[in-house]
Amino acid sequence: MDALKLLTPRAGLRVLVTGGASGIGLAIAKAFVATGARVHVCDVDGRAIDALATETPAITGTRANVADQADVARVFDDLQRELGGLDVLINNAGIAGPTGGIDAIEASEWEKTVSVNLNSHFYFSRLAVPLLRQAPDGGVIVFISSVAGRLGYGFRTPYSATKWAVVGLAKSLAIELGPDNIRVNAVQPGIVKGPRMEGVIAARAKQLGLTYEEMEARYLEKISLRRMVTQDEVAASVLFLSSPAGSAISGQALSVCGNVETL
Incomplete structure (x- = not known):
């Protein structure tokens, strides 16, 4: 088979992306649409969902709080109506969580992050x-973890703990679902350029009494490539894992980070 064909997901794939109306999730959704996939997203931001319907009508959406089981069930009702089934699930939804020492973090902040x-x-x-x-060709689940799911991350313990847990969930489900021809992997983005990372850097800078620029430089010094990754680079890795080229890959955590050495 042509190698280029192997790298392209099958046209017509039915894809669900959680947290898919902005950021990395939206980049992933648009990347799948570009390959001919049918994509449904959910997002807690109703305005982003409404904007998506206008700007990218090829993507359907549901406003939902992913931490609410009733809302999740409603997403699947909408999914069945819009797509009539599912081939690929991208578990992308997530929040940054609080920044602070373990003794300063409120239990409610921990619980919300989890x-x-x-x-x-x-x-x-x-x-x-x-x-x-x-x-028909086997199912795919991709969890969006983080480089904080392979490295310790001081003062961001709720976030890091959940991202490590996501990798464990992915690896365990790969074993459980392999006999059903369902592949399960995790992608671990590094420091991703965009508004969310800007907020993280600003919060950490405030905590340490540094300027934003000083804090950003500290982050970049920890990356072998000395640059942030882009949302599109993360999306490309998800497409690869969902394509025929990734058909033998399951139970893996793929770090897309420029080689973050430490956090």
């Missing part, structure tokens, strides 16, 4: 698996 970054991935996976078992 609910969005970990519990939601369980909620979506459990409802997606029966549909993925029916995917």
Whole structure:
């Protein structure tokens, strides 16, 4: 088979992207659409969902709080109506969580981070698996973890803990679902250029009494390539794992980070 064809996901794939109306999720959704996929997204931001319907009508959407099981069930009702099934689930939804020492973080902040970054991935996976078992070419689940899911991340413990947990969930489901021809992997983005990372850098700079520029320089010094990665680079890795070229890859955590050496 032509190598280029191997690198392109099959046209007509039915794809669900959580947290897909902005940021990395939107980049992933648009990348799939460009390959001829049919894409449904969910997002807590109703305005972003409305804007998506106007700007990118090829992508359908549902406003939903991914940490609410009733909302998750409603996403799947909409998915069935719009796509009639599912081939690929991208568990992307997540929040940055609080910045602070473990003794300064409120329990409510910890619980919210776990609910969005970990519990939601369980909620979506459990409802997606029966549909993925029916995917004609086998199903795919990709979890968006983080480089903070392979390295310790001081003062960002709720975020890091959930991102490590996501990798464990992906590797465990790969074992569980392999006999059903469902591949499961995780992608671990590094420092991704965009508004969300700008907020993280600003919060850390404030905590340490540094300027934004000084804090940004500290982050870049920890990356072998000395640059941030882009949302499109993350999206490309997700397409690869969902394509025929990734058909033998399961149970892996792929770090897309420019080689972040430490956090």
